[in-house]
Amino acid sequence: MCGVVGITGNENATKILVHGLEKLQYRGYDSAGIFVDDQAGSNFLVKTTGSIADLNEKITPEVQGTAGIGHTRWATHGGVTTENAHPQFSDDNRFYLVHNGVIENYQELKDEYLQDVKFHSQTDTEVIVQLVDKFSKEGLSTKDAFKKTISLLKNASYAFLLMDKEDPETLYVAKNKSPLLIGLGDHCNVVCSDSIAMLDVTNTFMEIQDGDVCIVKPDSVQVYDQAGELSERKHFEVNVDPSDSEKGTYPYYMLKEIDEQPNVMRKLAKEYLDENGKPVINDQLLKAMSQADRFYIVGAGTSYHAGLVGKKQLEALTGIPTEVHVASEFAYEKPLLSEKPFFIFLSQSGETADSRQVLVNVNAKKLPSLTITNVANSTLSREADFTLLLNAGPEISVASTKAYTAQIALEAIVAKAVGMSKGNQKATDFDLKYQLGLIATEMQSLVEEKEIINQVSKDYFVDAKQAFYIGRGVDYTVSLESALKLKEISYVHAEGFASGELKHGTIALIEEGTPVIGIITQDDTAGLTRSNLAETAARGAKTLAIAKKSLAKPEDTFVIADVDELLTPLLSVIPAQLLAYYTSLNKGLNVDLPRNLAKSVTVE
Ligand code: F6R
Numbered sequence: 001m002c003g004v005v006g007i008t009g010n011e012n013a014t015k016i017l018v019h020g021l022e023k024l025q026y027r028g029y030d031s032a033g034i035f036v037d038d039q040a041g042s043n044f045l046v047k048t049t050g051s052i053a054d055l056n057e058k059i060t061p062e063v064q065g066t067a068g069i070g071h072t073r074w075a076t077h078g079g080v081t082t083e084n085a086h087p088q089f090s091d092d093n094r095f096y097l098v099h100n101g102v103i104e105n106y107q108e109l110k111d112e113y114l115q116d117v118k119f120h121s122q123t124d125t126e127v128i129v130q131l132v133d134k135f136s137k138e139g140l141s142t143k144d145a146f147k148k149t150i151s152l153l154k155n156a157s158y159a160f161l162l163m164d165k166e167d168p169e170t171l172y173v174a175k176n177k178s179p180l181l182i183g184l185g186d187h188c189n190v191v192c193s194d195s196i197a198m199l200d201v202t203n204t205f206m207e208i209q210d211g212d213v214c215i216v217k218p219d220s221v222q223v224y225d226q227a228g229e230l231s232e233r234k235h236f237e238v239n240v241d242p243s244d245s246e247k248g249t250y251p252y253y254m255l256k257e258i259d260e261q262p263n264v265m266r267k268l269a270k271e272y273l274d275e276n277g278k279p280v281i282n283d284q285l286l287k288a289m290s291q292a293d294r295f296y297i298v299g300a301g302t303s304y305h306a307g308l309v310g311k312k313q314l315e316a317l318t319g320i321p322t323e324v325h326v327a328s329e330f331a332y333e334k335p336l337l338s339e340k341p342f343f344i345f346l347s348q349s350g351e352t353a354d355s356r357q358v359l360v361n362v363n364a365k366k367l368p369s370l371t372i373t374n375v376a377n378s379t380l381s382r383e384a385d386f387t388l389l390l391n392a393g394p395e396i397s398v399a400s401t402k403a404y405t406a407q408i409a410l411e412a413i414v415a416k417a418v419g420m421s422k423g424n425q426k427a428t429d430f431d432l433k434y435q436l437g438l439i440a441t442e443m444q445s446l447v448e449e450k451e452i453i454n455q456v457s458k459d460y461f462v463d464a465k466q467a468f469y470i471g472r473g474v475d476y477t478v479s480l481e482s483a484l485k486l487k488e489i490s491y492v493h494a495e496g497f498a499s500g501e502l503k504h505g506t507i508a509l510i511e512e513g514t515p516v517i518g519i520i521t522q523d524d525t526a527g528l529t530r531s532n533l534a535e536t537a538a539r540g541a542k543t544l545a546i547a548k549k550s551l552a553k554p555e556d557t558f559v560i561a562d563v564d565e566l567l568t569p570l571l572s573v574i575p576a577q578l579l580a581y582y583t584s585l586n587k588g589l590n591v592d593l594p595r596n597l598a599k600s601v602t603v604e
Contacts, residue, residue, distance in 0.1 A: 001074035001598035002086075002100040003027035004180070005197050006161040006171045008067040009188035009218025014059065016190075017070035020197035022052045023245065026396055026599035027100075027193060028074025031085035035096040036065030037168035045096065047085040051593075067168050069161045071098035074598040077106070078122030087163075088126040090133035091118045094165050095142075097129040100193055101157035101178040102603050109152060132162065146172045147213055147228075157353065157603060161191055173214040178602050179351045179379055182206045182214060182221055184235070189216050194351075194600070195238045195377075196245055196394060203238045207382060236377055245394040252591040254397035254489070258577050259447050261402050264392045265409055265440040265570070269433055271391060272413045277433035279417035285386045288368045289418045292342035295322040298330055298358045299346035300601065302400040302484060303407060307346050308477035310411035313566045317412075317419035317427040327354035328604065331361065343369040343384075346411075348395055348403035349600040350378020357604060359383055372410055374403050388414065397592045398599045399489050401577050404481060405443075405570050409436060412567060435563055439570050442561040446574040449558075450582075453575060456557060457582035460515040460542055464492050468510075468536070469576065470499035471519035472529055478519050478569045482576030489594045490583035499532035512540035517576070520547040521560070521568035546572050 003024025007013050017034050032055040033047030044063040048054045052072060071086035078084035087096040103109075106124035109131065117130050128149055135145035142164045150160075157177035164170065173180065173191050183190040185202040192198045195205050208214060211226030212233075225231040250256040274280055289295075295314055297307035304326050311322040321338075331354060343362050347355050350373035359380060362369050371384035374392050381387040390406040412432060419427025461467060467486060469479035479496030486494040497506060499518065510516065518533040520526045526547075537543045545556040548568060552559045560571040584591045 001028045001600060001602055003072045003193045003197065004069070004098045004100050004159055004161050004191070005193070006069040006098075006173070006191035006216070007188065007201070008169050008171050008216060009185070010201070011064070011066050013065040013068040014063050016201060017068050018052060018056055018059065019200065020192060021055070021070050021072045023197040024072050024193055025052055025593065026398060027602070028072050028598040029593050030075050030080040031073045031082070032071060033085045033087055034059075034068055034070040035087040035163060036063060036068030037163065037165065038065045039067065039168050043165060043168065045087060045089065047082050047087070049080050049082055049085065067163070067171070069096060069098045069163055069171065076102055076603060077124040083121045084123050086125060088121060088123055088129050090129050091120070092133060095129050095132050096163045096165075097125060097132075098161045099125040099128065100159040100602060101176070103127065103153055103158065104155040105153065128160065129162070142167065142172060143213075143215060146174065150174055150213065159193060169217055171216040173208070173216055175208050175212055176210045177353060177356065180208055182208060182216060184221070187218050189218060189221055191216060196240070199238065199240060204235055205238060205377075206233050206235050207377065208233055238377070240394065245396055247396075252397065252581075252585075254399055254401060254581050254591050257395055257397055257402045258574070258581065260393060261405050261447070261574070262440040262443040264402050264406050265436050265443065267391055268406060268409045268413070269436040272410065273433050277431060279413050279420070281388075281414065281417040282386065285370060286417055286421050288385070289342055289370070289414070290421045291340060292320060292368075293340040294338035295320055295342050295344055296337075297322060297324045297344045297346060298327050298355055300327045300352050300354050302404050302481060303346040303348060303352075305477055305481040305484065306404050306407035306411070307344075308480070309408045309474060309569050310344070310346070310415070312474055313412050313415040314418070316566055317415040317424060317430060318422060319424060320418070325358075327352065327358050331357035331604070341367055343367060345369060345371040345373075345380050345384060346407050347371065347378075347380050348374045348390070348400055350375040350380040351600045351602050352380070353602050353604045356380055356383070372407060374406070396599075398594055398597050399485055399580065399591075404573065408567070408569055430564070435567055438561065439563055439567060442563070442571055443574060446560065446571060447578070449575070450578060453578040454582045454586070456544070457579050457586055460544065461486070461490065461492060461579060461583040462586045464513070464515050466509065467492055467494045467515040467517070468502070469494065469496045469517045469519060470502060470529065470532060472499055472525040473522050474565065474569060475519040475521055475525075475529065475572065478572050478576070481573055482517070482519070482580075485577055485580035486583065488597060489580050489589065489591055490587060491589070491595075492583060499529045502532055503535060507536065507539065510536050510539045510541050514541045515544065516541040517544045517546060519572050520545055520551050521572055522565055523551065526551040546575050
């Protein structure tokens with residue numbers, strides 16, 4: 001987490017850095033800061049707790065420069081204070097550093113090398129900038145002092161941008177595990193955690209690799225690889241319309257992104273299905289997947305929940321057993337893999353460090369992999385053998401919505417494609433083109449039910465201390481996602497539960513007025529979930545149902561259309577997304593930037 005930006009060679013450095021940080025706020029937003037230098041003897045450090053808007057208020061008109069670095073923080077080491085905000089600086093105020101990542105051995109380095117140095121923060125980052133200063137005082141050039149410091153790091157993840165007041169046009173840049181790109185402009189170069197931050201300056205970016213150290217000046221970029229050799233790195237163009245990441249007339253990105261879902265479904269169908277409804281998927285990918293004896297889906301949070309639905313789709317349409325793993329757990333397990341495993345990484349951002357760690361392990365074993373992501377050229381996309389893009393448009397709100405439904409739709413397309421290539425009749429008969437069209441239309445009706453959902457939120461959730469979503473099978477997986485949405489943005493403690501499991505202990509938590517929502521879309525278990533819902537009502541719960549039309553009762557609050565059972569999550573999740581949204585809104589919270597969170601989780 002944390003977002004970093006840097007620029008050299010532009011007299012509007014301050015404005016560009018602040019604008020870039022605004023775009024990166026999804027990566028962390030508890031504090032922020034910039035350092036700018038005008039190369040005429042003036043430089044300025046401005047830091048604050050709070051958001052980029054708070055930072056902007058502290059920036060006075062004279063804070064101008066032609067080069068600078070900036071940071072938006074998600075605290076790891078050291079509390080949320082102005083001192084701990086970045087840039088961190090050396091005790092003699094010569095070096096300034098921003099950092100995204102974690103330095104595990106920072107205390108050892110401090111004890112060994114910096115006993116006599118005065119520290120100004122509790123961050124792991126400050127150790128790095130003080131070490132550069134120490135080694136430069138011992139006679140090393142800034143570049144060598146930077147490289148020597150990096151060579152001492154153990155188990156570190158970092159995207160570093162360092163400035164030296166004695167050579168202010170140069171940005172010293174290094175990366176390991178944390179995302180970082182260099183953007184190439186006209187007599188001006190930029191550095192950023194995500195291209196979205198610098199699209200106003202350039203759309204040409206250079207991917208830098210783990211272990212690289214780069215020297216960035218207004219007219220040149222030198223990349224040194226891990227062995228210290230000058231290296232060339234690939235350039236790529238980012239073709240995102242910067243206005244896609246504006247919220248327009250919406251009060252929050254989350255509502256905009258919920259509303260975009262019908263179109264995302266249509267776009268996916270257009271992109272990945274031909275006029276006869278046959279999936280259009282790269283032959284090599286299909287071959288690799290068809291040869292697998294087991295699929296391993298890996299993801300975190302909402303992406304993990306989308307993977308749980310993908311398992312059901314893949315097993316039903318391909319007959320290949322599928323496991324789904326929480327990335328942070330799987331990364332450090334010693335799994336007994338099948339003989340021909342195939343890995344599927346689900347990640348909206350393509351940058352999640354937990355998932356990336358699994359991919360590192362997979363690549364070390366030379367096993368085949370696919371990343372399904374919303375971000376082209378993201379780390380997980382670059383490092384997997386194959387990529388399929390969600391093409392859902394930028395997802396800015398911290399709570400994931402359209403990426404979840406896009407992942408489920410694309411998993412279904414992949415499952416159909418692999419199933420068809422294996423001659424599976426069910427896969428051939430699965431009319432995904434029709435289903436996705438129908439789902440887009442039905443989603444549209446559901447997102448238009450905003451007023452009803454707003455009222456339900458007020459009646460059931462705003463004053464609730466806890467809530468439960470329950471269901472069986474695929475509905476259980478949607479319960480998990482629905483509960484996550486509610487808790488992360490409204491702070492109502494919510495759990496998703498397998499409805500049959502509730503009576504084995506957790507039902508003790510049901511009190512007078514506890515909201516319990518049953519998700520009922522599967523023919524063979526509908527009756528059972530109804531009974532489980534009734535059991536909670538008998539103990540005082542206020543119950544609600546999200547039910548498929550053919551299974552609905554007149555009193556059910558939300559009725560969704562009858563679509564294929566493998567795709568019902570695409571509809572049943574919509575009321576849950578909107579309930580979370582309105583509960584957060586009605587409680588007066590910041591829907592898009594909930595406390596303690598960040599959108600792109602780039603630390604393990
Ligand atoms: C919840 C949410 C998170 C992410 C998780 C993985 O709304 O957004 O749970 O799903 O951090 O992120 P990605 O999908 O970028 O790997």
